[in-house]
Amino acid sequence: VSTALAEGWSVHDEALEALRPCRPGDICILLPTRISLPALEAELRSARLSYRAENSSVVYATAEIRTLMMVLRAADDPTDELTMVESLRSPLYGCSDVELWEWKRQGGSWNPWAPAPDGLDDHPVATSIAHVRSVAERIGWTSPADLLATIVDDRRVFDLALAGPDGRDVWRRIRYVIEQARAWADAGGHGVRRYLQWAKLQASESRVADTILPENDHDAVRVMTIHAAKGLEFPITIVAGLTTRPRRATTNGVVWANDTWMLTGRGDDGVFVAHQPIDEQMGDAERRRLLYVACTRASDHLVVSLHRGAPTKANEQYEDWGPLTSAELLFAAGAIEPTSGAAATSFEAATFTPPSPIALDLDWSDPAIWAAERTTVLRRASRRTGIAATRLSEELAAIGDRDAVDDPGLDKRPVNVETPPWQRGRYGTSIGRAVHGVLQFCDLATGSDIDNLSKAQCAAEGVIGLEDRVASLARSTLDAPIVRQVVDGAEHWRELFVAAPVGDRVLEGYVDLLVRTADGLVIVDYKTDQWSGPVQTAERVGRYRLQLAAYGAALSATLGEPIVGGILVRCVADGSAEQIDITGWADAIAEVRAAVI
Structure with a gap:
């Protein structure tokens, strides 16, 4: 391998349609078995040649x-x-x-x-x-x-x-x-x-090895078994590991005869002994077929290692081919004779020095610029790639500790259905989920089924005894102007799940109600938490404004049409719900999109 690389053996490049000096990736070493792999790895490392194993049996070895x-x-x-x-x-x-x-x-x-x-x-x-x-x-x-x-x-x-x-x-x-x-x-x-x-x-030899897809950008010598190389070609093929002698079976053979089977020596009446030469011939024929496969994988250069020891006295002339190693078998068949077209060559150890990698001219040679870029990359990598609209609104509002600021109106995460109903959430969030469950299925025109739905949802959320409160909160929404538009026939969708890439993150969440008005699509979000006074109102509406804007950004990316506005419907237990239009809608959408870049 080192000689071929140092001397620059010529190989044909299909892309250039011309000859060029070989590279490590042009060379493949084929092994009949994995026995010689450890020694081969040691020599490749000693020569500081990069290599890669390309079939599973070699990898596991x-x-x-x-x-x-x-x-x-x-x-x-x-x-x-x-x-x-x-x-x-x-x-x-x-x-x-x-x-x-x-x-x-x-x-x-x-x-x-x-x-x-x-x-x-x-x-x-x-x-x-x-x-x-x-x-x-x-x-x-x-x-x-x-x-x-x-x-x-x-x-x-x-x-x-x-x-x-x-x-x-x-x-x-x-x-x-x-x-x-x-x-x-x-x-x-x-x-x-x-x-x-x-x-x-x-890793067993008996298994048909599967080939691992190579990494084309890694210029390294390839190593695989002959089985895995079937159907492939390489500019330079080196067939090694041919010094292993064929092993005779040391265990009892199995005889199949007369629709039954038996172990040799136990009732076979000499059947196996009579057929043993045929079995050995078939094994020898398979070995020759593998040698043929190995020697026909080369498209430019074929190197076959015929290293062998002195012949035994009983078989000095290689007359009996059965016990020969593959190298001895090729030699006995005349592989080094001039008539075969091969040239017998002895290689001396050569030193191959891989070319030095080209230094890249980076755009951030200034340490300060590089540090700023690194900080930006780390910040983006530390963020969740997928985020719920409620979580994004918390991030933008700088709410990191959910226990410090308990806002049931922002809690619209999935319920952990594996826990008992009475352990699924705090009181406020359980009431909110029950109300949302009722509004998802109830008749918005009459509300005649709200009481029954409230009982079912309260049982599911573990807030038994609060059915009347849940029913009152849900019934208060029926008088909201946007809900009356739905009753009057406006196209709408309830409890709509949305997920879409916005910037380099995926925004997702559940929209309580999406209504197509005369001006366009409007997002409606029901709120069951209570507040009072202008200060609390401004703070809550400001926070929910970003939540609805996140829904709007995700829906716009999914539907391909703009969302023209957002509306909060604040449920109350004694009267009609309050409808709050989100102001500065375009600015809120822009703020969300800037936050996810």
Whole structure:
């Protein structure tokens, strides 16, 4: 790989329709199995070459993922002492052999639930085991994906990856594994032990490997199994890992004959022995098919490693191809003969120095400008992307503590239906919700069903005994001029939910009543809280003005037509409701839009 990059082997660029020097992303290393992956990773890191694994079986075999699975296994099975010790020695905990020996010499246990020896509470091994125990404590009610995310966050795995040359690929692998764990849970999987078995299956050679979509903006050497490379092509293909000898089955075979099955040696009457050569031939044929797939993936350059040891005395001439490694098989088939069209080459270690990244000319070279931009970004990132109109009005009115200023008129959040009715809210908010519930369904022309609806809503809100008050507050709205327009046939919508992007936030909320008047759409909001005097009136109306304006901004963005005004209908228990027109409507809309930018 280093030689190809240092010498600039030519590859064809389809976009340029010409030859150009190769880049790391043009090179793909194909492996028949995962056995040689650790050695390959070590050499790539030693040469400081960035690489990325591109199929799941390879991802689950990488050091970082194996370490994560090992920690999760140690937390799940307190009797697996070997896994615990290996986890403690991993980069996630960094316990040295000396520290592990000290711990054991002082009587320390590898069981995460065992207490630490006297005087070793702050020992590195003790703190590491305590973290494994904290993971084990959450296994009963936490999904494997969340447990993996917790380990990654607690042990700063992303930060640790920055110390290596392939930090970006490590991040990608970790994110992939966590997302796969979430997908496994969404598909019905549950239990850490079952997940670990599933993850082991993902890394098994018997599984058809799925290819991970590459990141085209990451120029790195690609590593994948031959199975995953089917149907793909690469400018430079390097076939490695061909020194593994084929394994003969060491377990009993299964014989299928006469519509039944049996284990070899147990009643097969020599059936399996008779067919064993055919089975071995089929396995050898599959190996040759894989070699064919690997050697036909290259579009410009094909490099095949034929490294092999001295032949055995029993097969010095490679006459029996069955026990040969893939490299020996290719050699015996004449892969290095001139007639094959290949050139036998020995590579010397070359040094490839990647080009230095181009320094970006940032717009905020001035520290003061950069600090101001950073403050703005942090302020926007700390805000909720979605916000209810009631919450926005509180922010604009500088009401941060809802307990300090108890304003039932602004409380229109969803009810927690999981709690008993008598625990759902304060008295004021319960009355308000009951009144709104009645006005959502009642006959606005006659109000004949208000009493029955009040009884039902009071029962739901846990305010039994206040049915008459709720009915009186609801009935007072029937005389409001805007409600009479609805009765006279004006187009209207009750309890209308709205959600729309305004600026860089999403405004949402429930509009009590939307009426199409002769001038246009008007928002109507019922208020059940009581106030008196011009000072309180001005303060309350000013606050509700922003709430209605937030509804108006969201509705305008959704409907594509302006909202011409807002009206408050203040319910009273003894008389007709008071209708209050919101003044300065255009200014209120502009204020809301400025606040969400």
